[in-house]
Amino acid sequence: MEPAAGAVAGVEELRVENLAKRFGGLRVLEGISFALAPGDLLGVIGPNGAGKTTLINVITGRTPPSGGRILLGGQDITGRPTHAVSRLGVVRSFQQTNTFKAASVRENVSRALRFSGGAGPQGWARVAPLLDAFGLAPRLGEQSDKLPYGLQKMLGLTLAYAANPKVLLLDEPAAGLERSERTRVDEFVRHVRACGCSVLIVEHDMDLVRRLCPRIIVLDAGVVLAEGPPAEVLARQDVIAAYVGADAAGDEAA
Numbered sequence: 001m002e003p004a005a006g007a008v009a010g011v012e013e014l015r016v017e018n019l020a021k022r023f024g025g026l027r028v029l030e031g032i033s034f035a036l037a038p039g040d041l042l043g044v045i046g047p048n049g050a051g052k053t054t055l056i057n058v059i060t061g062r063t064p065p066s067g068g069r070i071l072l073g074g075q076d077i078t079g080r081p082t083h084a085v086s087r088l089g090v091v092r093s094f095q096q097t098n099t100f101k102a103a104s105v106r107e108n109v110s111r112a113l114r115f116s117g118g119a120g121p122q123g124w125a126r127v128a129p130l131l132d133a134f135g136l137a138p139r140l141g142e143q144s145d146k147l148p149y150g151l152q153k154m155l156g157l158t159l160a161y162a163a164n165p166k167v168l169l170l171d172e173p174a175a176g177l178e179r180s181e182r183t184r185v186d187e188f189v190r191h192v193r194a195c196g197c198s199v200l201i202v203e204h205d206m207d208l209v210r211r212l213c214p215r216i217i218v219l220d221a222g223v224v225l226a227e228g229p230p231a232e233v234l235a236r237q238d239v240i241a242a243y244v245g246a247d248a249a250g251d252e253a254a
């Protein structure tokens with residue numbers, strides 16, 4: 001799959017500084033800081049309830065933070081509403097698919113392209129490599145919720161890309177996919193990075209994380225427990241104890 005020419009203009013860096021989120025007395029995120037350069041890929045892993053989805057919710061304006069700052073290309077976007085944040089180019093995908101269920105694949109793509117002002121031939125040309133690679137091109141007329149689940153997930157990713165992101169936040173893109181379908185997530189991520197888009201990927205599939213991510217952070221109870229290349233981080237005893245446990249220890253040994 002070739003990257004579309006000129007797909008993303010004016011790519012900017014995302015910087016998260018000392019981000020915190022509390023729900024009442026519950027501390028869900030505390031002191032989270034990292035930066036994403038253009039084309040960067042950061043994996044975020046951690047046990048259930050560690051705060052991974054909340055991190056995406058806070059960055060994308062779905063949930064207001066309790067402290068800290070979010071900067072896009074140096075511009076403070078902290079606390080802006082979701083539609084404003086996505087118009088600036090910070091776009092997410094959801095664990096569950098986020099398509100308009102009763103609408104066709106074509107209409108879904110068209111809406112996402114219209115959002116970024118690019119529903120003309122150029123916009124369609126930008127998403128065409130993804131539609132082809134995922135086998136969605138011949139199914140444009142089909143109702144999106146009648147597609148097999150794996151294709152609905154890939155449509156969800158395509159829609160996120162259609163919105164012309166500078167920074168893409170993927171919440172468990174491989175969840176619910178057959179093992180054989182997961183390499184499509186790899187293809188997707190490589191494609192969007194080649195277009196200069198930064199990617200933050202929350203994922204439980206450690207094989208995928210090891211394959212794709214040059215750098216990961218481990219969240220545990222809302223704080224960063226470890227950060228670095230997956231081979232180093234996943235070998236740390238505190239990470240194994242907190243999260244990875246016997247499964248990954250077994251994988252490492254295998």
Ligand SMILES: Nc1ncnc2c1ncn2[C@@H]1O[C@H](COP(=O)(O)OP(=O)(O)OP(=O)(O)O)[C@@H](O)[C@H]1O
Pocket residue numbers: 023026028046047048049050051052053054055
């Ligand atoms: N709106 C909310 N109100 C109160 N508590 C919340 C809210 N949203 C999330 N939480 C709590 O915040 C914590 C972190 O949840 P979050 O969904 O971010 O975890 P996660 O790391 O994404 O987990 P998973 O891997 O299971 O998706 C959990 O204890 C959750 O119950």
